[in-house]
Amino acid sequence: MKAEMIAVGTEILLGDIVNTNAQMISLGLDELGIDLFYQTVVGDNPERLREVLDIARRRSDLIITTGGLGPTLDDLTRETIAEAFGKTLVLHKPSLRRITAFFDQIGKDMTQNNVKQAMLPAGCKVLDNDWGTAPGCVFTADGVHVMMLPGPPKECTPMFRTAGMAYLSQLAGGVIVSRRIRIFGMGESAMEDRLHTLMATSTNPTLAPYAKDGECMVRVTAKAHSVQEAQQLLEPAVQQVCDKLGDAVYGVDVDSMEHAVAKLLTEKGLTLSVAESCTGGLLSKRITDVPGASLFYKGGACTYCNEIKQKILGVKQETLEQFTAVSSQTAREMALGIAAVYGTDLGIGITGYAGPDDGEDGTPAGTIYIGISYQGKAQVRRILSPRGRDRARWDAANHALDMILRVAQGRGLV
Amino acid sequence: MKAEMIAVGTEILLGDIVNTNAQMISLGLDELGIDLFYQTVVGDNPERLREVLDIARRRSDLIITTGGLGPTLDDLTRETIAEAFGKTLVLHKPSLRRITAFFDQIGKDMTQNNVKQAMLPAGCKVLDNDWGTAPGCVFTADGVHVMMLPGPPKECTPMFRTAGMAYLSQLAGGVIVSRRIRIFGMGESAMEDRLHTLMATSTNPTLAPYAKDGECMVRVTAKAHSVQEAQQLLEPAVQQVCDKLGDAVYGVDVDSMEHAVAKLLTEKGLTLSVAESCTGGLLSKRITDVPGASLFYKGGACTYCNEIKQKILGVKQETLEQFTAVSSQTAREMALGIAAVYGTDLGIGITGYAGPDDGEDGTPAGTIYIGISYQGKAQVRRILSPRGRDRARWDAANHALDMILRVAQGRGLV
Numbered sequence: 001m002k003a004e005m006i007a008v009g010t011e012i013l014l015g016d017i018v019n020t021n022a023q024m025i026s027l028g029l030d031e032l033g034i035d036l037f038y039q040t041v042v043g044d045n046p047e048r049l050r051e052v053l054d055i056a057r058r059r060s061d062l063i064i065t066t067g068g069l070g071p072t073l074d075d076l077t078r079e080t081i082a083e084a085f086g087k088t089l090v091l092h093k094p095s096l097r098r099i100t101a102f103f104d105q106i107g108k109d110m111t112q113n114n115v116k117q118a119m120l121p122a123g124c125k126v127l128d129n130d131w132g133t134a135p136g137c138v139f140t141a142d143g144v145h146v147m148m149l150p151g152p153p154k155e156c157t158p159m160f161r162t163a164g165m166a167y168l169s170q171l172a173g174g175v176i177v178s179r180r181i182r183i184f185g186m187g188e189s190a191m192e193d194r195l196h197t198l199m200a201t202s203t204n205p206t207l208a209p210y211a212k213d214g215e216c217m218v219r220v221t222a223k224a225h226s227v228q229e230a231q232q233l234l235e236p237a238v239q240q241v242c243d244k245l246g247d248a249v250y251g252v253d254v255d256s257m258e259h260a261v262a263k264l265l266t267e268k269g270l271t272l273s274v275a276e277s278c279t280g281g282l283l284s285k286r287i288t289d290v291p292g293a294s295l296f297y298k299g300g301a302c303t304y305c306n307e308i309k310q311k312i313l314g315v316k317q318e319t320l321e322q323f324t325a326v327s328s329q330t331a332r333e334m335a336l337g338i339a340a341v342y343g344t345d346l347g348i349g350i351t352g353y354a355g356p357d358d359g360e361d362g363t364p365a366g367t368i369y370i371g372i373s374y375q376g377k378a379q380v381r382r383i384l385s386p387r388g389r390d391r392a393r394w395d396a397a398n399h400a401l402d403m404i405l406r407v408a409q410g411r412g413l414v
Numbered sequence: 415m416k417a418e419m420i421a422v423g424t425e426i427l428l429g430d431i432v433n434t435n436a437q438m439i440s441l442g443l444d445e446l447g448i449d450l451f452y453q454t455v456v457g458d459n460p461e462r463l464r465e466v467l468d469i470a471r472r473r474s475d476l477i478i479t480t481g482g483l484g485p486t487l488d489d490l491t492r493e494t495i496a497e498a499f500g501k502t503l504v505l506h507k508p509s510l511r512r513i514t515a516f517f518d519q520i521g522k523d524m525t526q527n528n529v530k531q532a533m534l535p536a537g538c539k540v541l542d543n544d545w546g547t548a549p550g551c552v553f554t555a556d557g558v559h560v561m562m563l564p565g566p567p568k569e570c571t572p573m574f575r576t577a578g579m580a581y582l583s584q585l586a587g588g589v590i591v592s593r594r595i596r597i598f599g600m601g602e603s604a605m606e607d608r609l610h611t612l613m614a615t616s617t618n619p620t621l622a623p624y625a626k627d628g629e630c631m632v633r634v635t636a637k638a639h640s641v642q643e644a645q646q647l648l649e650p651a652v653q654q655v656c657d658k659l660g661d662a663v664y665g666v667d668v669d670s671m672e673h674a675v676a677k678l679l680t681e682k683g684l685t686l687s688v689a690e691s692c693t694g695g696l697l698s699k700r701i702t703d704v705p706g707a708s709l710f711y712k713g714g715a716c717t718y719c720n721e722i723k724q725k726i727l728g729v730k731q732e733t734l735e736q737f738t739a740v741s742s743q744t745a746r747e748m749a750l751g752i753a754a755v756y757g758t759d760l761g762i763g764i765t766g767y768a769g770p771d772d773g774e775d776g777t778p779a780g781t782i783y784i785g786i787s788y789q790g791k792a793q794v795r796r797i798l799s800p801r802g803r804d805r806a807r808w809d810a811a812n813h814a815l816d817m818i819l820r821v822a823q824g825r826g827l828v
Binding site for chain 2: 051
């Protein structure tokens with residue numbers, strides 16, 4: 001099956017936003033074994049969209065569009081596609097009820113222009129939108145499958161990953177099952193080096209390495225006639241990858257380091273609190289991204305100035321004077337202090353220069369100290385993350401999560 | 415002039431990398447006032463690239479390609495384009511000398527396949543690559559301008575921003591200038607309702623509405639012969655939009671609500687601290703996303719359990735017992751408590767059920783109370799954000815930032 005994607009949105013052509021849906025859908029199609037040959041972006045213009053659709057239907061079996069399903073005047077994807085494929089738009093009452101209920105729930109009046117979001121091609125399969133108002137849909141016409149998804153990534157991503165991919169996997173024949181091995185503390189090239197032979201010789205399952213946001217992932221994907229058969233193919237391959245990567249593997253089929261931390265601390269019955277300076281609350285935010293974090297997480301303190309580090313955490317004045325706020329000593333006292341004040345088994349203390357400016361003493365931006373305390377003892381790791389403020393803060397939080405996993409597993413830091 | 419972009423690279427279609435060059439070039443063309451109507455991605459496949467080029471030359475005056483200029487077998491852009499436009503590739507000796515010198519400099523032998531990077535269409539203008547080996551070029555054939563750039567963003571970006579844009583600005587004539595009006599507290603459909611007539615009757619400047627992450631934006635764009643002339647066209651249009659949207663406008667040409675807060679509090683010399691329960695540190699993280707936040711932000715406390723709300727913020731036990739932790743009363747005491755403990759002018763207290771679960775008493779997930787204290791007085795806003803945990807937390811932080819802006823501006827809450 002030959003697929004192509006069409007993103008509809010003048011805001012992409014103007015450079016206001018990056019077309020991240022393209023990568024998300026590309027990865028999903030790759031998992032499903034569907035060949036994607038073209039990605040096109042076109043503006044909110046019915047003539048040009050029509051022309052792009054006419055090109056796509058001649059060369060592809062599957063067209064996936066994103067964007068242009070909203071309530072406003074320039075949202076024209078639904079109407080243009082229906083016309084191009086000779087489909088009538090009809091009111092899909094369940095979708096209208098969902099949209100109406102949504103406005104009721106948030107206590108706002110629904111303006112009339114929202115109704116058009118529930119007008120869908122006759123006979124289509126509706127893809128419910130649990131993350132926004134505009135439903136998606138998929139239909140077949142003249143042998144071409146057409147799937148429409150909304151533009152906002154927070155809606156498009158979950159809709160495609162659930163209902164969209166489920167529909168496509170039926171078209172593709174057979175099943176595809178993937179497992180994800182997650183790695184922290186080993187770079188992409190080192191990882192590929194260790195997996196090189198395995199990757200070159202594996203055909204089913206296949207191995208695909210990814211690097212993102214300071215960590216790595218290997219996706220192992222098997223094609224088979226049944227889920228059970230796929231699982232049997234996957235099992236030994238996953239084991240081989242884990243053996244080759246050793247200590248750097250922090251989880252299989254876990255969503256993130258914070259999910260791994262939540263699972264481990266809940267299982268072990270350990271409690272946690274965190275003190276943050278340069279990360280400003282990011283670590284606390286990531287920990288509480290996981291539902292149920294209250295089972296192990298008592299809370300945190302963002303101590304963004306020295307007086308608060310002293311007052312809330314009990315960091316000593318002489319420590320701040322002798323070593324400065326950005327030092328191993330301060331990180332250590334922050335970690336010990338927060339655990340004592342919040343009464344938790346584990347405590348984290350993070351202090352550093354996130355950037356863009358270097359420290360006044362010339363310490364380069366990206367220098368960050370991360371302390372961890374456990375049962376009254378503390379250890380500190382120093383990192384240098386020179387790729388900008390956001391990345392430095394993210395990396396510091398990653399290291400803190402890695403340290404929590406290592407200490408809670410009794411592995412010790414490296 | 416109608417422009418379109420073609421990115422050549424199977425790695426984009428597989429989802430391995432994001433086509434960030436697309437945004438970079440889109441922004442540059444927008445600055446130059448050149449209309450970009452299409453972006454296409456095609457794999458390293460000469461037949462499909464040829465077909466895409468044939469479509470592009472029929473509908474566009476300017477084609478910009480990225481990728482496929484390297485030394486390896488699958489780098490086929492140069493050869494395919496030359497063939498499509500009837501151009502002969504000839505050795506460009508200065509480029510070959512640059513490539514040879516590059517290898518000398520890094521102390522490696524130049525393999526023979528690197529020579530083909532210096533084979534360029536006869537009569538083209540060469541765009542030197544000071545950041546890698548493959549030069550770019552631009553030529554005109556049959557009235558179509560064709561520009562080829564290398565794929566790696568670290569080479570493509572500086573080459574396009576310097577030599578590429580200099581070449582194009584000669585072709586374009588005229589400029590485009592945009593201004594962004596940012597809105598919170600009014601939905602996309604309500605916004606469009608107010609702007610409907612203005613949008614329908616505006617041709618220069620044009621108005622384009624966007625909605626993202628719980629807020630809205632209107633981009634006003636003028637075309638003119640000079641930047642000054644464009645600014646003159648923009649001024650009254652921006653004013654009209656602001657008049658129609660009134661109180662919901664929180665800034666013009668500001669990057670985000672947190673940037674607006676940082677600017678306002680720094681100007682006013684007001685200090686801030688925040689106490690977070692369900693948002694878990696997100697608000698603190700967003701405030702400290704802005705470099706220089708330490709000028710007004712003292713820090714925060716994530717109080718993720720009742721005992722810490724009492725211990726750190728001084729929330730009264732009877733308040734928690736009588737009204738529960740998720741109540742207007744608790745939010746109020748959190749806001750007053752954090753401001754008192756951290757010694758700040760403004761304090762925020764956020765408590766609610768972020769989800770996925772409802773409260774034990776049946777309070778629906780997404781119910782969140784946000785308190786703000788200023789000079790010892792507090793006010794509380796209650797919101798209901800039913801679109802999942804991440805969105806509920808994001809919305810609560812948005813409302814907190816809105817409340818800070820309103821109180822610090824002396825506008826009062828709505």
